[in-house]
Amino acid sequence: MSSSETSSDVELSKFVSGLKFDLDPFQINACRALEEGHGVLVCAPTGAGKTVVGEFAVHLALAAGRKCFYTTPIKALSNQKYAELSERYGPSEVGLLTGDTSINSDAPVVVMTTEVLRNMLYANSEALRGLSHVVMDEVHYLADRFRGAVWEEVILHLSEDVRLVSLSATVSNAEEFGGWMETVRGDTTVVVDETRPIPLWQHIMVGRRIFDLFDSRSNPSAGPSKFVVNQDLVRHVKQRQALDRVESWQPRGRGRSRYQSANDFRPLPRPDVIAQLDKEGLLPAITFIFSRAGCDAALTQCVRSRLDLTTPEQVREIDTIIDKHIGGLPKEDLEVLGYWEWRKALQRGLAAHHAGMLPAFRQTVEELFVKGLVRAVFATETLALGINMPARTVVLERLVKYNGETHAELTPGEYTQLTGRAGRRGIDIEGHAVVLWQPGVEPTDVAGLASTRTFPLxxxxxxxxxMSINLVDRMGVKESRTLLERSFAQFQADRSVVxxxxxxxxxxxxxxxxxxxLGGPDGEYYEYASLRDRLSDRERKLERESREDRRDQAVASLRTLRRGDVIAIPIGRHSGTAVVLVPDNDPKDPRPLVLAEDQWAGKLSAADFPEAAETLGVMRLPKFVDHHTGRSRRDLASALRSTGFTAPRRKKRHKGGASEDAEVASLRRAIRSHPCHSWPDRDHLGRIGEKYNRLARETQALRQKAAATTNSLARTFDRIVSLLKERGYMSAESVPQVTEAGQRLSRIYSESDLLVAECLRTGAWQxxxxxxLAAVVSSVVYESRRDGDTTSRVPTQAIRHALTDTQRLWSELRADEIRHKLPPTRExxxxxxTAVYHWASDNSLVEALLAAGVQGRALSAGDFVRWCRQVIDLLDQVRLTATDPVVAKVAAKAVGAIRRGVVALDAA
Known part of the structure; x- marks a missing residue:
């Protein structure tokens, strides 16, 4: 500590005396604010040492004889932090709660996932007594669209006397976030530090040459200072592009001229890239590849080369660590898990890291990498989300990734998050980010990514x-609405209204x-302009009604379709004939599953039919059609074509509508007879009138937007309350109370919470x-990674009946949600x-993985374990909330049946 320490720095001085390093200014400022009784929000780059502030909160709680909860977004981070704090304070002082793991839960310091704390708050758990501090690590997770709400729930529900320590990656709206925290939590000190503790140098690798991205006189990683792109790099890239253009027009092959295209560009092989980095002293390195298959392919490419990055002594140490993590793995599962190839790669200092891997495999890779025994890792971007696995160098093969819907360029925030892993504090004096050059990569574009500092939360x-049922149960409807209006989401929405x-x-x-x-509101032309606007409105309304009528006809026709009906798809990529495989009589949005003559299988909707669907005839189908396999689709499409049914040519639609409407005719007559219709400057005034009407409509839309944004969360809450009243989860009186069914719903934490509650209430899972039961429960948990992968062979008749009931309840719920203008529950x-049924029936891992496969490809072991863990989690909730004691017992047995082998290894 410096001589500037104050009288309130007593505990900080004690804390610092136990550290092996000096604190940075931002850490001192945050810790002082915390000791003075403030809440703190710390925003700093990856690796800057934010967690020191969280550890000081632990120190303060222990010094006062109180409790501290340390929350993280994911189990892996909780395990990591538990190990660190246990080493510092001793295992008797630290506990761990991650949903499936409970260690020393009564300890004064408990590390937990954020969901666990949220559930404690709703249950008003006894464990909250004596709590003085809560650390929320990676608080920027509240932007996560799947799990972000949990962070805000915790922030809003924590008792006001609990000091909150929020640790976030660098965001550009830290003051806005801090302003909201001040509003809902009281006195909050915002500490922002944009300086990386280890300078980051940016490079582009062109062929085997590694260039600095910026002129050596500028380094934007130190702050938003001006930068200059390296002109040697720019010239070299231009020469390379010119050379590639010349080479692309060189004839190749024998006997005839064949020409290369720009798409024939071949990047430097991955083993050569790693070897060059090793030569330049830039290992260990993490190469980010935005697909699991790409990571595995890169690792295979390197293993097949001569690349070897370890010594015999290191190999022996690697073997010891592998055996420690994998010792409990059943021997019969090793082959299907690709264990021997994985081990061989590790022994040579190489690894992949992604969510498709077995968790135990990932944890082994993480430990080996941190110890410097693995020198090159090929990883998806999930590694950048908080795992403590820094490297000397980060390599980006591409600046484009698939975001779930389309291929999109990396944002500056994503680029910074990924490259933030470069530079190991206490080991490296600088970190390095290397972008591999390929056609289309411009140095100025990379420079823009590397120098932008705008990452709003x-x-x-x-x-x-x-959430709604828990809020009403704790504080009633009125107070619940008030709390929702205090959320960060509403805080931001209200600011946008300004x-x-x-x-x-x-x-x-x-x-x-x-x-x-136009002569003012009383002028003649203003009246004329109003007539013209009314005519346009009426014509638009008639066209809209005509479209709605045609859609209603299409919906009605799709609902009447039966299995085997041959229909005509009039528009789109798959236009032609198709046969119905699975009908759908949903009253609002029927989506029958069909197979088209071009072998495409998928669901159609009313959007695919400008008018009513036309049935051409009926085709006999086999009892079971597996539309997932290419062979089955080919055979069925061939049979469809051989029926001789052909799609008729589309008829030209009769316009009708406006030309036959009496009001339109009346308005047209009024316009023609109006005095202004013969004015010489009518056209000029008409353009002004159109501009006026257009601006008036735009202004009205803005007024509606402002009205919709204000109190938007409270209105959604009101709609939820209305639906829950209808379904008996709240009483129907003006001041509703949570019913017994509502109490059960309050303990179901699932994306499909209300659907699960309905299945238990109606006995659908008896x-x-x-x-x-495990198989049926999986249907409301699992989410396919590929379109068209939402069906499966059903192993038993009982499962089929239960799934039919579940699907029916979902359809009824979706209709209610549409009526109440609420987002629909996922189908x-x-x-x-089939996969979880086989696994819970004590069958082999091979059989379970193949049963969960898509188009002949088995599900990855990591995904299998992850989905099994989620099924276990929901089965545990079923065990605790089911009204039928038999269902509760079956759920408990199902948990035990799934928690074995690789799944139990993950839970250990």
Whole structure:
């Protein structure tokens, strides 16, 4: 500590005396604020040492004889932090709670996932007594659209006397976030530090040459200072592009001229890239590849080469660590898990790291990498989300990744998150980010990514059924609405309204000026312009009604389709004939599953039919059709074509509508007979009138947007309350109370919480064996990674009946949600049903993985374990909330049946 320490720095001085390093200024400022009784929000780059502030909160709690909870977003981080704190304070002082793991839960310091703390708060757990501090690590997770709401729930529900320590990656709106924290938590000190503790140098690798991205006189990683792109790099890239253009037009092959295209560019092989980095002293390195298959392929490529990065002594140490992590793995499962190839790669200092790997494999890789025994890792971006696995160098093969819908360029925030892993504090004096050059990569674009410092944090908070029922149970409807209005999501929404209101004010000024040009509201032309606008509105309305009528006809026709009906798909990529495989009589949005003559199988909707669907005839189908296999689709498409049914040519649609409407005719007559219709400057005034009407519509839309944004979360909550009243989860009186069914819903934490509650309430999951219940429960947990992978062979008749009931309840719920204008619950997915049934029936891992496969490819071991863990989690909730004691017992047995082998190894 410096001589500037204050009298309130007593505990900070004690804390610092036990450290092996000096604190940075931002750490000192945050710790001082914490000791003075403030909450703190710390925003700093990856590796800057934010967690020291969290550890000081632990110190303060222990010094005062109180409790501290240390929360993280994922289990791996909780395990990591538990190990660190246990080493520092001793295992008797530290506990761990991660949903499936409970160690020393009564300890004064407990590390837990954020969901566990949220559930404690809703249950008003005794464990909250004596709590003085809560650390929320990686608090920027509240932007996560799947799990972000949990962070805001915790922030809003924690008792005001608990000091909150929020640790976040660098965000550009830290003051906004801090302002909200001040509003909901009281005195909060915001500490922002943008300086990386280890300088980061940016490079582009062109062929075998590694160039600095910036001129050596500028380094934007130190802050938003000006930078200059390295001109040697720019010239070399231009020469390379010119050479590639010349080579692309060189004839090749024998006997005839064949020409290369730009797509024939071949990057430097991965083993050569790693070897070059090793030569330059830039290992260990993490190479980010945005697909699991790409990571595995890169590792295979390196293992097949001569690349070897370890010594015999290191190999012996690697073997010891592998055996420690994998010793409990059943021997019969090793082959299907690719264990021997994985081990061989590790022995040569090489590894992959992604969510598709067995968790025990990933943990082994992480430990070996941290110890410097693995020198090159090929990873997906999930590694960048908080795992303590820094490297000397980060390599980016591409600056484009698939975001779940399309291939999109990396954002500056993503680039910074990924390259933030470069530079190991206490080991490296600098870190390095290397982008591999390929056609289309411009140094100036990379420079823009590397130098941008705008990463705003956006809330993803939305009320759910479970959240709403818990809120009402704890504080009633009125207070619940007030709490939702205090969320960060609403805080940001209300701030956005300020800009909308300003736009409305500007538009109103412009409208007044345009109105004056038209002679004012009492002028003749203003009346004429109003007639023209009414005519346009009426014509648009008739066209809209015509489209809605055609859609209603299409919906009605799709509902009547039966299995084997041959229909005509009139538009789109798959236009032609198709046969119905699975009908759907949903009253609002029927989506029958069909196979088209071009071998495509998928669901159709009313959007695929401009008018009613036309049935051409009926085709006999086999009892079971597996539309997932290419052979089955080919055979069925061939049979379809041989029926001789052909899609008719589309008829030209009769316009009708406006030309036959009496109001349209009346307005047209009024316009023609109006005095202004013959004015010489009518066209000029008409353009002004159109501009006025257009601006008036825009202004009205802005007013509606402002109204919709204000209190938007509270309105969604009101709709949820209305639906829950209808379904008996709350009483129907003006001040509703949570019913017994609602109490059970309050303990179901699932994306499909209300659907699960309905299945238990109606007995849809009764009469099942443990493997059958596990299979049915998986349908509301599992989510296929590929479109068209939502069905599966159903192993037993009992499962089939239960799934039919589950699907029916979902359809009824979705209809209610549409009526109440609520986001619909996700449709049950049968893609994991057979896999978990086999596994819970004590069959082999090979059989389970193949049963969960898609188009002949087995599910990855990591995904299999992850989905099994989620099924176990929901089965545990079923065990605790089922009204039928038999269902509860079956759920408990199902948990035991799944928790074995590789799944039990993960839970250990």
């Amino acid at each position: 956006r809330s993803s908070f939305r009320p759910s059924y479970n 800009g909308v209101v300003r736009s409305i004010e500007r538009n109103e000024t412009a409208l007044k000026a345009l109105q004056d040009k 009469g099942l064996t443990p493997p059958e 049950p997915d049968l893609g994991f049903v």
